[in-house]
Amino acid sequence: MTKASLSHEPVLVERQDGIIQLTLNSPENRNSLQTPGIYEGLMAGLEELEQDASLRAAIITGAGGAFCSGGDLRQLAAGSEEEVRRRMTRNTWLYRRIALSDKLIVAAVDGPAYGAGLGLATACDIVVAGQSAVFCCAFTRVGAMPDAALFWSLPARVGLSQARRLMLWAGEVKGAEAVSIGLADEHAPEGSALPLAQKLARRIAEGPARAFGRIKTGLRQSPMTLEQALGFQIDNAPPLFGSADFKEGASAFFEKRRPQFGQGE
Template identity: 40%
Template sequence: MIRKDGAGVRTLWLNRTAKRNAFTLESMSFLQGALEDGLADPGIRAFVLTGSAGTFCAGVDISVLEGATVASTHANLVVLHRTVRTLVAGAKPVVAAVEGHAVGAGLSLALASDLVVAAEDATFRCAFPRLGLMADLGLLWSLPQRVGLGRARRMLLLDEPVSGTEAAAVGLADYVVAPGAALETAMKLASRLAEQPPMAVGLTKAMLADGPQGLEALLRREAGEQALLHGTADFREGIRAFTDRRDPRFVGG
């Protein structure tokens, strides 16, 4: 389900309530299409990703895994990785609103987002070891960046769950709120993000998506990208707003 809200925010709902929003290839294809449409729409400046009926996502629907072969698993992951790349490196920011469970690949989707808002009674769990699998959909990349290698190992190898209350303390979530308030808080954050300069946000996301890199490589890229931003209308608007002592109104370009 898709909803376009005010202030340039598009809300995307994982909506398979009978399965705790566990996804299939078809539902992820729909999500990918909604993200691509939003990225192409200049009126959309930020996304909120959430789940229906009080839970975020229980991961992949087990029906997808039953009867899987080495070849089919590889082919399926290649398709699903498109959505991970879009969430992580797409030019527009994504805020995940987590109520209930973010489990398995559902945790992967939450952590592929730029910001995570968690309800106090939410549960974050890898769950992959229970199926004889290692983590996928980028979780081996995103989880250590958020919680460090030590805590990541505990979650990935021992399947230790993390509560919503604990999530902010360990870096798994950016904001912890009362049960039922995750979406409202995520919407407020997304509205703030939608007010930021779009091109600068997109380039920041692209550089962060590359992960740690050598200082010299980063500085070379920084010089090119920052010089590009200095030629934009949003940069000139930022300077004028600073001089006029008012809030800037970024429109892109």
């Protein structure tokens, strides 16, 4: 990928082949979300993902052996209740931006994803765990409760009983176990998560963007009742059958070749 940012910037931005890669770049703070510029850099990159039609997928990862350590305990302890509320309210827009995007976002997790860093990872559509990945809903270790949209994302991924266990006891979960309980989707047991995340992002970028987007929207509304599911499919599926991607997919099927999606956009 081609770098478009200098190495000292808090979020490095790289773009290639329809993918934007956002790397949290504050290793000295273990890529804390409270590092100046991290929030702004992530929001700017996600806005670019939305506005640039040539970008079809995103990767969020961390530099220096950590994904994201979440909040800065020193800042949180020193802040007033109102300051914490204001900061937390601002941060809600980051999780909304990830969840409400029509485009798929991959988290490449190497090293710790703790606290709000766990929330950042689990808000993404696909979570790839590297050899060193460690996930922890660490809030009760310091007398706090989960934020970072975790009451939405964690039960959706692992179920209510597992979410309860992770939230209450704040245990660490490593790569293979994370996949087994649904906390992560893929595990790179012998190295970094990033190459596998990039491979999956390329697959997304080459895939049927509108279909992926509708699937993401439907899953965001899960669990649905039977009637909600049937209504959602009636509202959303018919337009896809008239799309250029479907026509290409059908032609490729009959011609026994790989489809080239996105050509008619």
